[in-house]
Amino acid sequence: MAYRARLKVRFGDIDQAGVVYYPRFLHYFHVAMEELFTAEVGLDYARVLLEHRFALPAVHLEVDFRRPLRYGDVIDVDVRVVRVGRASVEWRYAVHRLEGPEPVATGRVVTAGIDLDSFASREVPDWLRDALERHVDPPQA
Amino acid sequence: MAYRARLKVRFGDIDQAGVVYYPRFLHYFHVAMEELFTAEVGLDYARVLLEHRFALPAVHLEVDFRRPLRYGDVIDVDVRVVRVGRASVEWRYAVHRLEGPEPVATGRVVTAGIDLDSFASREVPDWLRDALERHVDPPQA
Amino acid sequence: MAYRARLKVRFGDIDQAGVVYYPRFLHYFHVAMEELFTAEVGLDYARVLLEHRFALPAVHLEVDFRRPLRYGDVIDVDVRVVRVGRASVEWRYAVHRLEGPEPVATGRVVTAGIDLDSFASREVPDWLRDALERHVDPPQA
Amino acid sequence: MAYRARLKVRFGDIDQAGVVYYPRFLHYFHVAMEELFTAEVGLDYARVLLEHRFALPAVHLEVDFRRPLRYGDVIDVDVRVVRVGRASVEWRYAVHRLEGPEPVATGRVVTAGIDLDSFASREVPDWLRDALERHVDPPQA
Numbered sequence: 086m087a088y089r090a091r092l093k094v095r096f097g098d099i100d101q102a103g104v105v106y107y108p109r110f111l112h113y114f115h116v117a118m119e120e121l122f123t124a125e126v127g128l129d130y131a132r133v134l135l136e137h138r139f140a141l142p143a144v145h146l147e148v149d150f151r152r153p154l155r156y157g158d159v160i161d162v163d164v165r166v167v168r169v170g171r172a173s174v175e176w177r178y179a180v181h182r183l184e185g186p187e188p189v190a191t192g193r194v195v196t197a198g199i200d201l202d203s204f205a206s207r208e209v210p211d212w213l214r215d216a217l218e219r220h221v222d223p224p225q226a
Numbered sequence: 227m228a229y230r231a232r233l234k235v236r237f238g239d240i241d242q243a244g245v246v247y248y249p250r251f252l253h254y255f256h257v258a259m260e261e262l263f264t265a266e267v268g269l270d271y272a273r274v275l276l277e278h279r280f281a282l283p284a285v286h287l288e289v290d291f292r293r294p295l296r297y298g299d300v301i302d303v304d305v306r307v308v309r310v311g312r313a314s315v316e317w318r319y320a321v322h323r324l325e326g327p328e329p330v331a332t333g334r335v336v337t338a339g340i341d342l343d344s345f346a347s348r349e350v351p352d353w354l355r356d357a358l359e360r361h362v363d364p365p366q367a
Numbered sequence: 368m369a370y371r372a373r374l375k376v377r378f379g380d381i382d383q384a385g386v387v388y389y390p391r392f393l394h395y396f397h398v399a400m401e402e403l404f405t406a407e408v409g410l411d412y413a414r415v416l417l418e419h420r421f422a423l424p425a426v427h428l429e430v431d432f433r434r435p436l437r438y439g440d441v442i443d444v445d446v447r448v449v450r451v452g453r454a455s456v457e458w459r460y461a462v463h464r465l466e467g468p469e470p471v472a473t474g475r476v477v478t479a480g481i482d483l484d485s486f487a488s489r490e491v492p493d494w495l496r497d498a499l500e501r502h503v504d505p506p507q508a
Numbered sequence: 509m510a511y512r513a514r515l516k517v518r519f520g521d522i523d524q525a526g527v528v529y530y531p532r533f534l535h536y537f538h539v540a541m542e543e544l545f546t547a548e549v550g551l552d553y554a555r556v557l558l559e560h561r562f563a564l565p566a567v568h569l570e571v572d573f574r575r576p577l578r579y580g581d582v583i584d585v586d587v588r589v590v591r592v593g594r595a596s597v598e599w600r601y602a603v604h605r606l607e608g609p610e611p612v613a614t615g616r617v618v619t620a621g622i623d624l625d626s627f628a629s630r631e632v633p634d635w636l637r638d639a640l641e642r643h644v645d646p647p648q649a
Binding site: 383384385386388389390391392393394397413416417422424425426427428429430431432433435483486 | 524525526527530531532533534535538554557558563565566567568569570571572573574576624627
Binding site for chain 4: 237257260297
């Protein structure tokens with residue numbers, strides 16, 4: 086089951102083509118992941134980093150941009166955990182505009198568990214694994 | 227043959243983990259593409275948009291993040307045209323730090339030719355096709 | 368009376384010093400102004416631009432940064448209209464963290480009314496003047 | 509005497525009004541300051557932070573935006589040190605387009621010396637004071 090974060094396209098998100106600058110979608114994805122931590126893990130991602138010294142940087146991503154987003158669009162960013170590995174977590178994202186059923190963008194991001202101080206690989210802590218696995222939602226075909 | 231743009235990681239590019247925020251790599255890719263237009267196509271991408279009303283938004287991207295980038299790193303962003311389709315262009319990117327032979331990130335971006343006013347699909351104009359095809363460099367295995 | 372927008376400091380808002388990158392405060396100001404349009408003017412700033420072809424770019428700003436903002440901080444951005452001129456609007460901003468009464472940043476921004484197509488000076492339309500003047504709140508000493 | 513950094517307005521710097529998003533000017537200022545450190549202080553600002561644990565966050569800024577910047581503009585950002593205090597440095601900025609003598613934006617930024625670990629006030633180190641004072645250029649009337 087996806088966690089849904091509602092966001093608004095902002096004035097400064099727009100590029101010279103009059104649509105959302107494509108790196109900004111990755112920012113939307115990250116904000117949605119942050120919201121999932123707060124709402125579903127019960128611990129801000131800020132505290133995961135600053136207190137637990139654990140982070141999940143992206144190591145691989147794929148994104149399909151299907152329709153442009155424009156200034157004023159209100160969007161739902163659905164974020165799903167699709168796999169919790171030993172030291173990695175895989176996420177899927179889908180962005181929808183409120184008006185219209187079809188996704189404007191979909192993405193897959195693989196993140197690696199690391200120690201924030203050494204940047205060495207680090208296993209997903211059990212408390213986080215438990216929280217994330219409750220939300221595991223295998224990708225549809 | 228790749229076009230190489232030299233960039234610097236800036237103070238504001240860094241995130242809470244102390245490394246370059248991952249959407250920022252996509253910005254680096256775009257800046258390198260802009261530089262390729264200026265240097266190799268002989269026409270700023272700004273003029274392609276504003277005068278020719280033609281744009282190449284990303285419709286698909288894949289990125290592998292292999293090593294973190296840190297503040298102060300000087301990077302070379304290699305951008306290669308790997309295919310010029312009827313109404314699309316495919317690009318490959320590789321980011322290297324000056325110190326160290328191994329890429330910190332590699333990416334593939336497929337862009338679609340559109341009319342900037344209608345956002346409808348539009349063929350790559352001949353003058354641009356000619357300029358880009360001189361740089362086509364099929365991907366290595 | 369100020370309009371209050373609640374925002375969260377995001378992972379990517381942080382700079383190498385571990386605090387919010389200072390240009391990002393200006394983005395927070397703009398987001399709060401956008402929210403004021405939606406909530407108090409009753410028309411998204413997006414529609415003011417795209418339909419009425421009227422915009423209010425900043426021509427002067429002053430900001431005092433009093434305390435750093437950190438990742439995970441939840442903030443209230445208070446935005447007040449302090450003067451509606453013939454073809455200008457002056458705004459005051461104050462950013463507070465939820466924990467702590469003292470402002471982390473305060474700002475004053477003067478915006479100029481322009482025609483979005485010509486960028487020539489343009490009077491604040493009556494419907495907007497009326498809506499903004501209901502919120503005029505002269506600055507305290 | 510000002511240090512001059514040449515920058516280009518990038519595709520993603522543009523906002524819905526078709527001009528550079530105003531917080532982006534502050535980023536340009538910071539990039540110019542970073543370049544001054546590299547070229548004139550002889551030490552990257554990155555190393556000042558990461559090795560000397562000294563930082564100069566903005567505590568006050570004033571900016572006048574006189575003309576819009578557009579995509580494709582090449583700009584010179586002049587940065588001048590106008591005062592080196594005990595634990596502060598004041599900077600002036602002026603942004604010019606290559607085409608046209610008149611500034612598009614001017615700014616004044618006061619930065620405070622801090623210890624990067626404690627964020628407590630810290631005196632400007634002598635080696636930095638010496639380097640910056642060689643460039644002190646009192647503001648013209």
